[in-house]
Amino acid sequence: MTLDGYLSRFTEVPDIQVVAAVRYGEELLAEIEQHPVDVLLLDVQVPTSAVNSNPFPIWYTISRLLAHHPGLEILVISMHDNEALVDAALDAGVCGYILKDDLSAYQNLASIVRTAATGGAYFSPLARERWLQRRGYKPNPNRNEMGAESYLSPRQLEALSLCAAYPDLSLYELSRKMQIEESTIRNLLSRAYLRLEVSSRGAAVARARQLGLILPDTPLPPSIN
Secondary structure, three states: OHHHHHHHOOOOOOOOOOOOOOOOHHHHHHHHHHOOOOEEEEEOOOEEEOOEEEEOOHHHHHHHHHHHOOOOEEEEEEOOOOHHHHHHHHHHOOOEEEEOOOHHHHHOHHHHHHHHHOOOOEEOHHHHHHHHHHOOOOOOOOHHHOOHHHOOOHHHHHHHHHHHHOOOOOHHHHHHHHOOOHHHHHHHHHHHHHHHOOOOHHHHHHHHHHOOOOOOOOOOOOOOO
């Protein structure tokens, strides 16, 4: 019923095609090999197989998927808002964490998938709040008075500064410039989105510039004829 509910959100969305749906974890890898996808919606509590009801090892599987399918974006779906699970999802390299009771996410699932497909991220508000609280972060109206260390790590700032300088590069191309894995830069950016309370690279760059965390955009000088 849960799977059918999610599938129903795409029945009349012309720009999104559901290429496969599986009910057991052991079916996942084979399906993705046969049906390449841009965005994977992955429930954290799927059983391993029809005869093995133990939870499928999704954290192990996510790392394998991202290593073998560059460009794949993974949105995790969970009924748990535990900050440790959000942390584990980020470490695995996902671009989003959707709580099953997040009605807004359910209603706007097509929009969230589009955001993920273009390199953005989505985290249900309660999951984001739990994750930030664990780190002692509290939104402050005087954000411009806070230092960079209150927001982002040096590596996150490095990634965002690259995004600002090269807005058209893919995650893979950005990862090559930083000499890291694609899943690592995805992790850096997703955590930056959480802290900056945004869902896309462009919005993160704009927010970081507003806060003075990276250099502002410099307009090109007028051309001389």
